Amino acid sequence: MKAIAYTAYGTPPALELVDAPRPKVGPGEVLVRVKAAGVNPVDWKIAAGFVDPLFEVRYPVIPGWDVAGVVEAVGPDTFDHAVGDEVFGYVRKEWVELGTYAELVSAPVRTLARKPRTLGFEEAAGIPLAGLTAYQSLTRVGAGAGETVVIHSAAGGTGSLGVQIAVALGARVIGTAGAHNHDFLRGLGAEPVLYGEGMADRIRALAPEGIDAGLDFYGDGGVEVLQSLVKERSRVVSIADPEAAAKGAHQLWVRPDSADLAFLADLADRGALTVHVEHALPLAEAAKAWELSAAGRTRGKIVLTV
Numbered sequence: 227m228k229a230i231a232y233t234a235y236g237t238p239p240a241l242e243l244v245d246a247p248r249p250k251v252g253p254g255e256v257l258v259r260v261k262a263a264g265v266n267p268v269d270w271k272i273a274a275g276f277v278d279p280l281f282e283v284r285y286p287v288i289p290g291w292d293v294a295g296v297v298e299a300v301g302p303d304t305f306d307h308a309v310g311d312e313v314f315g316y317v318r319k320e321w322v323e324l325g326t327y328a329e330l331v332s333a334p335v336r337t338l339a340r341k342p343r344t345l346g347f348e349e350a351a352g353i354p355l356a357g358l359t360a361y362q363s364l365t366r367v368g369a370g371a372g373e374t375v376v377i378h379s380a381a382g383g384t385g386s387l388g389v390q391i392a393v394a395l396g397a398r399v400i401g402t403a404g405a406h407n408h409d410f411l412r413g414l415g416a417e418p419v420l421y422g423e424g425m426a427d428r429i430r431a432l433a434p435e436g437i438d439a440g441l442d443f444y445g446d447g448g449v450e451v452l453q454s455l456v457k458e459r460s461r462v463v464s465i466a467d468p469e470a471a472a473k474g475a476h477q478l479w480v481r482p483d484s485a486d487l488a489f490l491a492d493l494a495d496r497g498a499l500t501v502h503v504e505h506a507l508p509l510a511e512a513a514k515a516w517e518l519s520a521a522g523r524t525r526g527k528i529v530l531t532v
């Protein structure tokens with residue numbers, strides 16, 4: 227099968243389109259024919275060695291954790307999905323080696339759910355990692371109906387899905403973004419605010435009574451600003467500040483979770499969750515996709531089509 231691979235860390239590493247062996251399918255796994263692979267910043271961060279203390283890496287590495295595709299084979303004693311099923315997933319495994327930037331990927335069923343029927347493969351591939359991150363962040367701080375939630379960095383992958391999920395849960399959402407993304411955020415159901423100097427005052431002007439929960443999807447001082455705005459200091463979560471826990475906020479690392487993923491698929495099929503696919507590039511252009519992602523301006527998601 228064709229796959230993208232690299233053989234050493236690099237910023238960026240040399241990505242090559244290679245012929246790789248057909249992945250084996252073990253018990254509790256299914257073989258997925260990849261239609262689209264979602265691109266996440268963690269893909270190139272792993273390749274740069276930034277998360278080396280956390281994950282064993284075995285070369286050559288086929289990068290990628292997000293997938294949408296069709297089940298092609300089923301491992302022994304595995305009943306969760308059948309051949310022909312359309313699935314999507316955050317296929318994070320025990321170590322980094324056989325990822326989703328490929329024609330086929332073997333996926334533990336705990337990482338998968340049924341693909342939303344109403345979304346195409348490209349849109350579906352944009353949901354798993356970022357959507358699970360957003361949903362698990364919201365549940366970590368218990369954000370819910372009737373509450374005011376601030377999402378710092380609301381226009382990117384995690385943010386744009388987070389806004390929609392929070393709105394679907396019944397929250398009022400204030401989202402930060404550059405001015406060029408304010409209409410985009412309004413379209414998703416958020417009240418936009420410019421980030422940077424004076425952000426706390428701008429949010430206070432919209433929510434003088436204070437906010438109920440704060441989600442930091444950017445880092446760089448976001449936690450402190452959100453902590454100055456929440457009524458209860460414990461209701462701030464960060465996915466991007468490595469010091470968040472030391473600052474008294476929740477520090478979240480997204481987990482593969484079939485039930486959470488099924489919840490997101492259901493939201494999509496009820497029309498409450500869509501994906502803005504900013505760029506859909508062919509697999510062979512993975513390096514270009516990483517360049518775009520690393521530029522930090524992605525609106526919604528970047529995906530690779532296979």
Ligand SMILES: NC(=O)c1ccc[n+]([C@@H]2O[C@H](COP(=O)([O-])OP(=O)(O)OC[C@H]3O[C@@H](n4cnc5c(N)ncnc54)[C@H](OP(=O)(O)O)[C@@H]3O)[C@@H](O)[C@H]2O)c1
Nearest residue numbers: 267359379381382383384403404407465478479480523524
């Ligand atoms: N811990 C975890 O489990 C976890 C999970 C997912 C992601 N992450 C991390 O969380 C971060 C966000 O991930 P993502 O996938 O959402 O990234 P992304 O899609 O690449 O985010 C791009 C967005 O960042 C916004 N942005 C740029 N500069 C900003 C600033 N100074 N303040 C606020 N927003 C700014 C941009 O909006 P504008 O163009 O409007 O500026 C753009 O829409 C990354 O660092 C990623 O590695 C961690």
